[in-house]
Amino acid sequence: MSWRRPDYLVNRHGQTVRFHCDYPRTDALERFMKLTKRVLTEDDYCIVFTGGTRFRVDDETITTPARFIYQALMGEKLSEAVYLIRTCKTPRCCRLSHQSPRKWLHLEGNSS
Numbered sequence: 001m002s003w004r005r006p007d008y009l010v011n012r013h014g015q016t017v018r019f020h021c022d023y024p025r026t027d028a029l030e031r032f033m034k035l036t037k038r039v040l041t042e043d044d045y046c047i048v049f050t051g052g053t054r055f056r057v058d059d060e061t062i063t064t065p066a067r068f069i070y071q072a073l074m075g076e077k078l079s080e081a082v083y084l085i086r087t088c089k090t091p092r093c094c095r096l097s098h099q100s101p102r103k104w105l106h107l108e109g110n111s112s
């Protein structure tokens with residue numbers, strides 16, 4: 001009798017994910033950069049993520065491209081009360097300088 005690992009696991013977000021054994025994998029930032037392209041605008045350029053609206057950072061983290069690159073380059077974790085607003089007009093642009101963090105007012109504690 002041999003023991004076999006389950007094919008699917010439930011991660012800490014309650015999502016069912018395929019089991020991964022450890023293997024050398026490409027760094028998330030490197031994978032991300034391969035899916036971006038530079039788009040020239042009138043006086044500047046934008047960086048557009050071509051891999052869709054979600055980015056899988058690791059087995060347990062799936063986030064939006066803009067949030068991922070913001071957190072990767074700024075080295076800080078965005079709290080759930082913060083969202084990013086895009087300051088340019090290019091759809092799916094995730095260039096750091098075109099993101100502006102804002103707070104969800106309803107997620108900050110009511111202090112009246």
Ligand SMILES: [Zn+2]
Nearest residue numbers: 046088093098
């Ligand atoms: Zn932009």
